[in-house]
Amino acid sequence: MSDQKPRVYESDVCIIGAGISSAMVAQKLSELHPGLSIIVTEAGRRIFDFPNRFTYRQHMLDYGENPWPGDWIPGQTGEGIISRTMAVGGQALHWGAACNRFSEEDLRLRSMYGTYVDWPIEWKELESYYCEAERSMGVSGEPSPFPGDRRSEPYPMPPMPLSWDLAQLKTWGEKAGWPFQGIPQAKNTVTGYDGRSMCMRCGTCTICPTGAKYSPDFTFERLLAQKKIQLHDHTLIRRLLLAPGKTTVAAARGVHRANPEETVEYRAKTFIVASGYTWSSHLLLLSAEPRFPNGLANRTGQVGKYMNGHAFISSIVDLNLKVYPDMNPEFGLISRQFFRCPPTAKLYVRHDLRIWSSNPRVPLRLKNDQGRALFGDDMADDWRQRITPGTARVRAYYDVHPAQNSELTLDPSHKNEWGDPLPKIGHRFDADTEARLSATKQHVLDVFAKMARSDQGKILSTFYGSYLDHPAGGCRMGTDPTTSVCDSYGRTHDHENLFVVGAPTLPTAGCTNGTLTFVAVSLRSADEIARSLPRSGT
Numbered sequence: 001m002s003d004q005k006p007r008v009y010e011s012d013v014c015i016i017g018a019g020i021s022s023a024m025v026a027q028k029l030s031e032l033h034p035g036l037s038i039i040v041t042e043a044g045r046r047i048f049d050f051p052n053r054f055t056y057r058q059h060m061l062d063y064g065e066n067p068w069p070g071d072w073i074p075g076q077t078g079e080g081i082i083s084r085t086m087a088v089g090g091q092a093l094h095w096g097a098a099c100n101r102f103s104e105e106d107l108r109l110r111s112m113y114g115t116y117v118d119w120p121i122e123w124k125e126l127e128s129y130y131c132e133a134e135r136s137m138g139v140s141g142e143p144s145p146f147p148g149d150r151r152s153e154p155y156p157m158p159p160m161p162l163s164w165d166l167a168q169l170k171t172w173g174e175k176a177g178w179p180f181q182g183i184p185q186a187k188n189t190v191t192g193y194d195g196r197s198m199c200m201r202c203g204t205c206t207i208c209p210t211g212a213k214y215s216p217d218f219t220f221e222r223l224l225a226q227k228k229i230q231l232h233d234h235t236l237i238r239r240l241l242l243a244p245g246k247t248t249v250a251a252a253r254g255v256h257r258a259n260p261e262e263t264v265e266y267r268a269k270t271f272i273v274a275s276g277y278t279w280s281s282h283l284l285l286l287s288a289e290p291r292f293p294n295g296l297a298n299r300t301g302q303v304g305k306y307m308n309g310h311a312f313i314s315s316i317v318d319l320n321l322k323v324y325p326d327m328n329p330e331f332g333l334i335s336r337q338f339f340r341c342p343p344t345a346k347l348y349v350r351h352d353l354r355i356w357s358s359n360p361r362v363p364l365r366l367k368n369d370q371g372r373a374l375f376g377d378d379m380a381d382d383w384r385q386r387i388t389p390g391t392a393r394v395r396a397y398y399d400v401h402p403a404q405n406s407e408l409t410l411d412p413s414h415k416n417e418w419g420d421p422l423p424k425i426g427h428r429f430d431a432d433t434e435a436r437l438s439a440t441k442q443h444v445l446d447v448f449a450k451m452a453r454s455d456q457g458k459i460l461s462t463f464y465g466s467y468l469d470h471p472a473g474g475c476r477m478g479t480d481p482t483t484s485v486c487d488s489y490g491r492t493h494d495h496e497n498l499f500v501v502g503a504p505t506l507p508t509a510g511c512t513n514g515t516l517t518f519v520a521v522s523l524r525s526a527d528e529i530a531r532s533l534p535r536s537g538t
Helices: 020-032 050-063 109-113 123-137 164-174 216-225 276-286 376-386 431-453 515-532
Strands: 007-016 038-041 230-232 235-242 249-256 259-273 305-318 333-335 353-357 391-398 407-415 421-426 458-464 469-474 498-500
Touching (some): 007 230, 020 038, 020 216, 235 259, 235 276, 276 421, 431 458
Parallel strands (some): 038 230
Antiparallel strands (some): 407 421
């Protein structure tokens, strides 16, 4: 870093990272502590250009362009990272808005099954934060039919209507004896919830042109307009600094990318690392100093360990169904039939089960193969014939558990332009997961085969995921500092005023989409952070 005197900013709270967990924590702290001084830093830029999103969407459809221009930083990446989005809003700019809950089994793996670890959170408490997360993001859905999924509050909005093809696929899926329903989503099914429009089911959720989908940039824009936070984008925090002679964090130091020769320093009473599953551990490791030579919050060497996610298998199934494609193709069905494994079962296996239409886009045409002109009903009949038979995509996210050396490390052979070693992630399973892996995969394939047989269909192809989806971990929560980085609220064991929130704190990634859980545990952290703050801001 430069030897120049840094430009200093002071606040009560400094949040590092501006993704979905950061947005939720900043919003809640501002509500619980009016007048609190909050600065949010983000290495990427703000993309507050909602009126342009119809244009970005069209460019994506026409040319395959990234619909979020400038949502990454050249050279700021690493090995094993499946997403390198760096912008205000984070990866949730791109998300499909699926909001599935985990189940109680995820929190009680050791108690119920004698495998892996229990989470240091009770299910009843986490369920209440799921309700808060659903209200905060505006989730539409219908209750699960399983007693173990009982809710303490209804969904904020009614479920997304099923299209014709999903209604047919639901009937097909349930022939195997397993109930299916639409996936809960953070998309408006009514007009006006949280000031958003109603979803038009246009099927380009990667960039929502109508604003019906929850997106963290909306939250940051609102907080800025209300003068509840300051947002410093283009600001890459490179180190956390301890107070002399103390274990509390005194400052976060970095660079503003528009003026990389100038050092910036943020001083605060409380620091919150909300930089996602990659950059949270990375920052702590970069912050090594004589008293913590292996990185901050890393006295026992747990930072970057137990990196997790869920594995997946998907298949394309040929069906004897009329399935008409293109209506809301990113919306699908889920069955929670296999979320729960009987504790007495010979094989521990837990997974979700999903269905989407998989028919390719088939355009209308003016002439048939014989060259005869087509009009009106003839044109529609020709189109229907060419999309028959229907196909479906089925997928299962299945539960796998990380070994301690499923880890993020610093790679000295690859550095960014400021000379900082970049992250390297290598996922590895624990011994129990490895031992049952083959049987788990066969179980999933048997489920797919049973579904196909129920309609005299056949499996056309099968794909085995080569990475772990919805990755998390690296700053695992727990009660034992020798096996965890922080407590259940994200407060690091080594530094009382340093918190890590969201995805990095999860011990496991469950067997379904993780974002709702990331938000729920972040809101729980925000309550604890608020309790630790003085009753008024500076």
